[in-house]
Amino acid sequence: MSTVIETPSEQVEKDFEELETVTIRFAGDSGDGMQLTGTQFTNTSAVVGNDISTLPDFPAEIRAPAGSLPGVSGFQLNFSSQDIRTPGDQPNVLVAMNPAALKVNLPDLEDGGTLIINTDEFGKDNLAKAAYQSNPLEDGSLTGYRIHKLPITTLNMNALKGQVQLTRKEMDRCKNFFALGVLYWLYDRPMEPTIEWIRSKFSKNPEVLKANEIVLKTGYNFADTTEVFTTHYTVKKAQIAPGTFRKITGNEATAIGFVAASQISGRPLFYGSYPITPASDILHELAHHKNFGVKTFQAEDEIAAVCSAIGASFAGHIGLTGTSGPG
Numbered sequence: 001m002s003t004v005i006e007t008p009s010e011q012v013e014k015d016f017e018e019l020e021t022v023t024i025r026f027a028g029d030s031g032d033g034m035q036l037t038g039t040q041f042t043n044t045s046a047v048v049g050n051d052i053s054t055l056p057d058f059p060a061e062i063r064a065p066a067g068s069l070p071g072v073s074g075f076q077l078n079f080s081s082q083d084i085r086t087p088g089d090q091p092n093v094l095v096a097m098n099p100a101a102l103k104v105n106l107p108d109l110e111d112g113g114t115l116i117i118n119t120d121e122f123g124k125d126n127l128a129k130a131a132y133q134s135n136p137l138e139d140g141s142l143t144g145y146r147i148h149k150l151p152i153t154t155l156n157m158n159a160l161k162g163q164v165q166l167t168r169k170e171m172d173r174c175k176n177f178f179a180l181g182v183l184y185w186l187y188d189r190p191m192e193p194t195i196e197w198i199r200s201k202f203s204k205n206p207e208v209l210k211a212n213e214i215v216l217k218t219g220y221n222f223a224d225t226t227e228v229f230t231t232h233y234t235v236k237k238a239q240i241a242p243g244t245f246r247k248i249t250g251n252e253a254t255a256i257g258f259v260a261a262s263q264i265s266g267r268p269l270f271y272g273s274y275p276i277t278p279a280s281d282i283l284h285e286l287a288h289h290k291n292f293g294v295k296t297f298q299a300e301d302e303i304a305a306v307c308s309a310i311g312a313s314f315a316g317h318i319g320l321t322g323t324s325g326p327g
Contacts, residue, residue: 017233019233022092024079024183025074025094026076027072027075029073032098033173040197042054043247049237051080051083051240053077053078053087059073060325067129074104082239090108093113095116095179097118099126102136114146119149119152152179160211163214164210166211170208170211182223184216185220185223187235188234191220262293269294269295269318270295270308272306272312274305278324279322283298305323
């Protein structure tokens with residue numbers, strides 16, 4: 001099933017430019033799927049052969065109000081044709097899904113950097129939640145940046161209207177993949193790895209599967225066929241030694257380090273924790289290593305978790321706990 005977007009009568013010739021390194025930051029509400037969007041772009045860049053480094057940024061508050069400054073979630077990734085060791089300093093590109101995301105992250109964007117903004121969310125209420133006195137899209141405060149104003153929410157909804165049997169709220173949740181499709185075209189990334197992931201992830205929910213695949217392709221085609229973008233970019237493969245590589249997060253590396261410390265010291269490892277994003281991944285990873293004598297305990301709250309770790313240490317274990325944000 002295909003979705004048609006109105007295109008210019010005469011398609012503009014697009015310039016093609018090669019870059020060595022690009023740093024992108026996706027930012028929006030904690031419910032906008034920025035972590036997933038960044039992860040998919042990262043995975044695809046790894047498949048392409050770029051060297052990559054990432055920095056997820058989670059809101060510190062539990063269920064901060066939608067559109068508020070404390071509720072902004074971000075994901076920064078640095079991908080390159082060269083060997084890199086950090087997720088980048090100043091992003092070259094900022095994708096802002098609402099005013100709060102723009103307000104929080106704009107100070108980090110490099111001078112002359114690229115802004116891709118979801119204009120649909122810049123209404124009076126959201127501007128007030130982000131403490132804007134005037135609309136930054138209209139008051140000239142963004143002069144000096146390359147701005148691409150896209151009605152992402154509307155374009156996403158138009159792509160899905162009549163195509164899937166989902167509620168408006170369910171369709172709205174797909175808009176992060178529209179933005180991802182735009183970025184895939186802009187930086188010459190293939191859609192196939194993400195389409196394969198969508199089909200695997202949502203195999204038991206065919207309507208959600210269809211919706212995400214439609215908007216990903218629609219975002220890609222929108223960038224390709226409209227005059228919004230006149231240039232797209234490519235980052236060549238990095239010169240990496242042949243071999244088998246794995247993608248690893250900081251939390252996974254932390255958990256593996258704990259296991260290594262346990263093995264080297266000859267003391268069994270106990271990890272008690274109350275699940276809270278993003279610390280939960282450490283508990284999940286350690287739960288996979290029972291073969292190394294690791295014991296994991298999901299406590300009812302943070303106080304119980306730290307007390308269980310103290311108790312384990314008195315019993316001769318390496319007693320650990322972990323938390324994040326308000327935990």
